[in-house]
Amino acid sequence: MTIENAMVLAAGLGTRMRPITDTMPKPLVPIAGKPLIDYALDALKEAGVRRTVVNVHYLAEQMEAHLSAYSGLEILISDERAALLNSGGGLVKGLKLLPEGLVYVMNADLFWAGDGKGETGNLARLARFFDPATMDMAMLLAPTEKATGHDGGDDFRLVEGGELIRAREATAETGGQGVIYAGAIVLNSRLFADAPEGAFNLNIYFDRAIKAGRLKGLLLDGDWATAGTPEAIAPAEAVVLRHRASA
Template identity: 65%
Template sequence: MTNAPITQAMVLAAGLGTRLRPITDTMPKPLVPVAGKPMIDYGLDALADVGVTHAVVNVHHFADRMEAHLAAYPRLEITVSDERAQLMNSGGGLKQGLSLLIPGFVFVMNADLFWIGEKTGEPTNLDRLAGFFDPQRMDMALLCVPLERTTGHNGKKDFQLSSDGRLSRYIEGGDNPVVYAGAIVMHTSLLHDAPDDAFNLNIYFDRAIKNDRLFGHVMDGEWITVGTPEALPEAEAVIARHKAGT
């Protein structure tokens, strides 16, 4: 319902990846290869596939290596949001990154989460999320996934999804629990009133819930996160099974 295609994105990639040590002692988490492909490239490819032409990516840990990789990535024009001096957390990093984009609708993605198994010939998960987003009723539309279609997740249920698509924080025993899949559609103006220092984006999730303006859309396929060394072989096994068609 955003009418024009969304052609810009912000990718949150500045985290330290501490739970993925010792792998992240020698490389930034977004560049950790999963089935032979740097983790961040799954998300960048998904953005390019949906028609995004310009992305901002924030960097901190091994920032020089991140910048070199992003400069060589062929499918998008990428601007770096530099957080070498200070990590800005998810909200502060997003606000700083959005300032480097044209005001308008935008995809926001986490660099360490991705999905596989979208249906061939049908709209992608990001296409569907953009089509679902209605700025008249929503501050943000979040891509969500049922817990049983996750790999590498810690088991935490983030939200519960009502029949009309509204999200609220999950309460034990609640109906239709979902996991936040790490992709958002929103307007850049949403964070205009945000502080200029580090803060967590959950503040805006909770504000939107309070105003009945946080909505969720369930994705197709399998969702993968690689937060620990043990999650890496699990992720690669799921990808291998998917490629084998089993």
């Protein structure tokens, strides 16, 4: 199954990346010679996506200039200059620019290296994993031992059957594996038919799906990285360069 539409969430302020982001939006910060957002766009293109929405807010003109020069994808801009809409509100606004149906949703500042190409890549694997009969969302996950730059604990526990629960709600009886959200989801945009107006956090829908047993996850191939602060750039670049050298 090839998913042809996507949205990349890229409208954040990048405050933890200052002073670099005093003059540059975080999605354009280069990691091993490539802007952060291009890791997401390249992965989407490799997976067969043809059209993606990107939301913009901070230093939006720089984002638009970069995206207009990116080749191989039709890129639509969801403009949040007037007001940030948080992850959920921004997603809902952006999805209105796309046909209703299956989409990838990606974060602009989380990426991975070392997976396969085409049908063996992480996004293609995630699309095959998604089952609308049993899932509201399928989430790509990173095992803690394959994560670079993450300065918090586990986000979820991946338990038997692929279901996810919040790590903070896990008990000794829960079992499963501690994992980190890797920055990619597959969902059907109809999920947001009842979405509230304005700004809201996407965690509302994560928690709703968890309660219904319909948030499930897939472990990524390769290594995952995030660059949330200037100090995290070098370790993230090391991940990329290691995989480039072995390719």
